[in-house]
Amino acid sequence: MLKDVRLTRLNNGLMVATAPQPDAESAGVGIWIRVGGRYESRETTGASHFIEHLLFKGTPTRSAQAISQAIEGRGGYLNAYTQEENTCYYARLPHEYQFEAFDVLADMYLHAKLAPGDVDRERAVILEELKMYRDQPQAVVQEQLAEAVWAGHPIGVPLAGNERSLAGLTRDALDAFRRTHYLPGRTIVAFAGRVDHDACVARVEHTLARLRGGGAARFRPVTAKTRQEKIRLTRREIEQVHAAIGFRIPFSRHDRRRVALRMLNTLLGENMSSRLFQVVRERHGLAYSIHSTYQLFDDTGVLVIAAGLDSARADHATRLIAREIVRVREKAVGAAELRRTKDYLLGSFRLGLEGTGGQLSWVGESLAQYGRLLDPDEFIDLVRSTSSEDVRAVAETVFDPQRMTLSLVVPQKHPLDEAAWLKTLR
Numbered sequence: 001m002l003k004d005v006r007l008t009r010l011n012n013g014l015m016v017a018t019a020p021q022p023d024a025e026s027a028g029v030g031i032w033i034r035v036g037g038r039y040e041s042r043e044t045t046g047a048s049h050f051i052e053h054l055l056f057k058g059t060p061t062r063s064a065q066a067i068s069q070a071i072e073g074r075g076g077y078l079n080a081y082t083q084e085e086n087t088c089y090y091a092r093l094p095h096e097y098q099f100e101a102f103d104v105l106a107d108m109y110l111h112a113k114l115a116p117g118d119v120d121r122e123r124a125v126i127l128e129e130l131k132m133y134r135d136q137p138q139a140v141v142q143e144q145l146a147e148a149v150w151a152g153h154p155i156g157v158p159l160a161g162n163e164r165s166l167a168g169l170t171r172d173a174l175d176a177f178r179r180t181h182y183l184p185g186r187t188i189v190a191f192a193g194r195v196d197h198d199a200c201v202a203r204v205e206h207t208l209a210r211l212r213g214g215g216a217a218r219f220r221p222v223t224a225k226t227r228q229e230k231i232r233l234t235r236r237e238i239e240q241v242h243a244a245i246g247f248r249i250p251f252s253r254h255d256r257r258r259v260a261l262r263m264l265n266t267l268l269g270e271n272m273s274s275r276l277f278q279v280v281r282e283r284h285g286l287a288y289s290i291h292s293t294y295q296l297f298d299d300t301g302v303l304v305i306a307a308g309l310d311s312a313r314a315d316h317a318t319r320l321i322a323r324e325i326v327r328v329r330e331k332a333v334g335a336a337e338l339r340r341t342k343d344y345l346l347g348s349f350r351l352g353l354e355g356t357g358g359q360l361s362w363v364g365e366s367l368a369q370y371g372r373l374l375d376p377d378e379f380i381d382l383v384r385s386t387s388s389e390d391v392r393a394v395a396e397t398v399f400d401p402q403r404m405t406l407s408l409v410v411p412q413k414h415p416l417d418e419a420a421w422l423k424t425l426r
Contacts, residue, residue: 001353002376005363006197012211013185015367016204019192019359027098027193028360030090031105032368035181037084038155038219038297043168045154046161047177049082050126050169055089056080057118059111062104070104078104082159085219085298086368092357095194099203102189106207109182119171126160133160137409138289138308140234141242145407148229149246149302154220185214190364193356222300231406231418241314241416242307242409245321245425247398249294249301253369258296259382260394261303267341267391268292268328269305275324276305286310286317298369303398311411315420322425329395332388345383349376401426 008016036048058064071078076093078101089108091101133139143158150156161169189208191200228248251257269276269292280290290307305325309317333341352358353376366374404425410416 001350002359002362005373007367007373008197008201010184010201010205010209012209013214014204014208014211015188016197016201017188017190017363017367017373018195018197018200019190019356019363020195020197021193021356021359024193024356025094026092026356027095027101027191027195028090028092028356029098029101029105030088030188030190030360030364031109032188032190032364033087033109033182034085034186034217034368036082036086037157037159038153039085039181039217040154040157040177043165044173044177045157045165046126046159047169047174048087048181049159049161050122050166051112051114051174051178052080052082052087052089053122053126054114054118054174055108055112057115057122058113059107060113061111062107067104067108071101074100076101084155084159084295086365088364088368090360090364092360098191098193098195102191102200102203103207106204109187110208110211112178114171114175114178116171119169119174123166123169126166127163130158130160130162137236137238137240137242138306140236141244141407141409142304142306144232144234144409145244145246145304145405146302148232148405148407149248150222150300151227151229153222153226155222155297155300181217183214184208184211186217187214188364188367190360190367192360192363219298222297226300228403229405231422232408233416233418234409235412235414236409238409238411239311241309241311241411241414243309243314243318244304244306244407246405246407247303247400248403248405249296249303249398250400250403251296251397252299252301253296254298256382257390257394257397259379260386260390261294261296261301261398262345263338263341263383263386263391264328264395264398265292265294265303266345267333267337268324271344273340273344275328276307276321279324280307280317280320284316284320286313286320311414314414315417315424318421318424325399325425329392329399332392335388338388338391342383342386346380349379349383
């Protein structure tokens with residue numbers, strides 16, 4: 001599944017990792033940097049995401065078109081993403097072109113021009129991105145939930161920033177942010193597929209070994225004193241009631257309870273077999289979309305139940321959701337449902353690690369998020385050993401009414417009783 005992974009730390013602190021699949025036709029290459037939205041100040045809000053966009057706009061030796069053609073011209077795929085605590089640039093393509101892909105990513109990482117004209121154009125693009133999401137009530141309800149769960153804290157601020165912060169992100173401000181955080185001690189380069197570790201290390205060392213700097217960057221921690229709002233409400237010219245119920249989790253991704261949490265989320269609302277989907281949609285027909293998801297960070301987390309509800313019967317749906325929360329919190333999961341949940345998690349986990357893309361993500365993200373390579377067998381053993389009572393205990397911890405936030409986007413004239421909704425969910 002994931003064998004013979006090797007790690008080499010260069011003298012400058014940069015980590016090189018390889019996950020070989022000798023028979024694979026493809027290779028994946030990725031660069032992870034330990035920087036994201038929560039490392040930003042009020043003045044630099046959105047900088048990580050902005051820089052991610054700009055790195056694709058060209059270097060002194062490669063135009064934006066040359067960057068994309070170098071990968072796509074080989075039949076490959078090139079992309080990036082920004083998270084709260086990490087940024088990643090990655091490519092996947094036929095294995096014989098893996099070092100061409102690395103050279104492109106390294107050139108972007110080292111030499112992106114951040115030309116003033118590109119900065120202005122990309123600022124306009126990101127402003128349109130903000131408008132696009134604000135036209136989607138299902139996106140608005142999630143954004144305002146995060147802002148309320150961690151009120152006034154960087155982790156709750158939209159990764160793309162806002163109009164005020166984007167206006168202040170000049171070329172010089174963005175370049176200063178990049179130089180502060182894009183450092184070897186905070187960087188992981190990973191390869192997966194038909195790759196050779198020594199050759200990969202030699203290529204990375206040749207290109208990046210001269211870089212210096214990069215101790216552990218600091219971000220503002222989430223503590224018990226971090227403010228959490230109880231409700232956020234927006235009215236729009238829409239048909240449905242969009243609801244997102246968030247529970248701030250009092251433990252981090254480093255806690256062993258993360259596996260029981262994963263199981264709780266799966267049985268509650270991750271797929272079509274889940275309790276919420278079966279009850280709210282299949283049995284009662286009150287929603288098209290209903291699901292749960294969760295995020296764990298270095299010091300906090302959140303579990304979210306989200307749904308687009310029939311506005312005439314939204315109160316009924318809320319009572320059903322509340323009933324399922326109480327049931328999973330108070331009653332142990334039955335043996336058959338526990339077995340199905342474990343089978344789903346283990347099966348999807350194995351499938352996810354089958355390809356080079358999945359292995360690249362596992363290696364890069366575990367090193368970036370945990371500072372160590374997570375052993376897949378450790379996850380498998382934890383799933384197998386997690387009991388019904390473990391899941392119930394985590395549900396009791398997570399579904400604490402004192403850590404609940406309700407986010408709503410509703411039709412303009414909907415007769416919503418906010419107090420009644422909060423009372424029902426508590």
